[in-house]
Amino acid sequence: MRRLFPLLALLAVAACAPSAPVATPPGPSASSVEAAPLAYELSPEEEAFLDTLQHRTFRWFWETTPENGLVHDRYPSRDFSSVAAIGFGLPAYGIGAERGYVTRAEAAERTLTTLRTLYEAPQGPEQVGTAGHRGYFYHFLEYDDATRFRNVELSTIDTALLMGGVLFSREYFDGDTEAERAIRAYSDSLYQRVEWPWVRNEGATVLSMGWHPESEYIPAEWKGYNEGMILYLLGLGSPTHPLDPDTWTAWTDTYEWEEFYGYEHVNFTPLFGHQYSHLFVDFRSIQDQWMRDKSAELGEPYDYFENSRRGTLSQRAYAIDNPGGWADYSAEIWGLTASDGPSDQAVEVDGETRQFHTYWARGASADHINDDGTLAPTATGGSIPFAPDITIAALMAMAERYPDLWTEDYGFRDAVNPTFVFEDVPIKRNSEVTPYGWVDHDYLGIDQGPILIMAENFRSGLVWETLKESPYLVHGLRRAGFQGGWLSGAEVEMPAPIDFPETAEASQPNEDRLLVVVLGSSTAEGTGPSHRDSTWVNRFREYLEGVDVRFDVLNLARGGYSTFHLAPAGTAAPDHIRGAPDPQRNIDAALARDPDAIVINLPSNDAASGVDTETQLANFAAMVARAEAAGVPVWITTTQPRGLDPEWIAVQEEVRDALLATYGDRAIDFWSGFADADGAQAQRWDSGDDVHYNDPAHRIFFERVRDAGVAATVLAAN
Missing domain, CATH: 1.50.10.140 (Glycoside hydrolase 144 (GH144))
Structure with a gap:
């Protein structure tokens, strides 16, 4: 490093002098689009609300x-x-x-x-x-x-x-x-x-x-219209490692112009995609070639600010129509974007089964609709400059209707779901079900930021005006082909490139490296412990390096993964298990690294996804067979206790017993001592979400992997 x-x-x-001014590109010196003033006049009540x-x-x-x-x-x-x-x-x-x-x-x-x-x-x-x-x-x-x-x-x-x-x-x-x-x-x-x-x-x-x-x-x-605009603009503006202008053209070539609830615009489903780049860039009156062409086609000026305005208005129109019949949706209560949500359970609501979600990229557009009745204040707060009359009214209405959402400490908590009034359904940690629905207790940084910044951009333009002085941003906009408006008169001096030391490359593995690959899901990835050093994989990594400096651990685990994700290429997964097999993290990916050993840790996602015992064991057998054909030893940890329905706890126990019986010394017991009387996770090992395991549990996991003979087996073969 x-x-x-x-x-x-x-x-x-x-202290170095700037190298050169950023020149205006050839073309019209003035835009056909005039900057749309943020002309909405706040009432005293709205002024006081925004202050607070x-x-x-x-x-x-x-x-x-x-x-x-x-x-x-x-x-x-x-x-x-x-x-x-x-x-x-x-x-x-x-x-x-x-x-x-x-x-x-x-x-x-x-x-x-x-x-x-x-x-x-x-x-x-x-x-x-x-x-x-x-x-x-x-x-x-x-x-x-x-x-x-x-x-x-x-x-x-x-x-x-x-x-x-x-x-x-x-x-x-x-x-x-x-x-x-x-x-x-x-x-x-x-x-x-x-x-x-x-x-x-x-x-x-x-x-x-x-x-x-x-x-x-x-x-x-990064394709299609979304928050990626700021990525490309800053990349184009770099004096040291710039993107080529063709990158912007390739980006805009993937736009989708469609009508949604009466508003034609370049669509993106969650509102954050219409907001994040606009936190930093005042797109009023400036146009790239795509927007100039669209303006000519429409016969009227059009820019990215107007596009986000239409995206905002179309979402409100969707809420007024409320095709899903969610509670409280109206002209004042609306706003879908990526946010926390109440639960990952399917629940019957008025005779219909509804699937709810915890964190999810909610939204509504012509492309698709992700809606489970969860509303996020940042959806409307991040759009204040685009439509101040309806967004500020929505925020004030939410603050009044959901008092536990609007706090004296830090403003809006992340989300509310008025439809979710079920007290007997498991919900995300740090949240509660109130008489007016589920309310989050967390505040999210990426949701707090748009509320504060866009309120300020509407009121004073502070962030926009400040960044109009950025030579890097101005240069990036001009290299992307933006012209007109405030950009025409922007005079900035480009700083000299900094001569950095050469970037460190990933070192090639030594021929005598002893590689152990870990495959698995969130437990192996490290969910649960308070720090990365407390995870069983990193404890095992440190242990192996102490045994022999040639040891290296490659952790390919990914949260949410099942046996289907790790299975060999060609394995057919059920429709509801997406992205499986994963060619970057499955048994084939592990073997492509020429490992000396593989450890597989899949605690419970298969059972949680409805995969039966026979299918799980077949997937494990396929992985082991593929590794044995390559001459690589495999260790498999058993399932781990989790608070599932009794039917699926029984499946967990069946898989545990079968793994221990089938793989003998190559099976590692991650069950014994961790279950309560019902076969669920014992409370003392809970990291706080009733699923993942805490620091003391990971220490025991590590000790059991350490004692399974991985190091001795690898060293004996080398």
């Missing part, structure tokens, strides 16, 4: 964030930090300074601490112990050292949203104090070291959604 040069060098870079909303939401960022600046993904649940939430928190500090919630010096100190934490966190290709690679950051980070949380992906979009906040900080803190100079230096270095073109699948023009050190690039790519 590699750390880049320290603050003194950064400050020297910040912004102050409370700001306090969430200011009061709950740890001292190192790593903003929570969610709170009061505290599992990890979200880099996108950090990106939203950085403008929040500037808003707080402008509104007098904190002093400018206090905001600068918090910002500097955050940027320093991010820049000094290690980067590199290793599986564990780094915050990112090639300037990109992992989606979620550990609180204590800002390194990768579990097996999450290196996320292109979350890095871009982080960089949006970083570039706001660069322009907002333009003073001559030591702290503000350092902020600009760290901002330049964080942004310029991102190697934007690197995360691409072979032969692709558009970017991948991310990368795993275990399995390379994610097949899913």
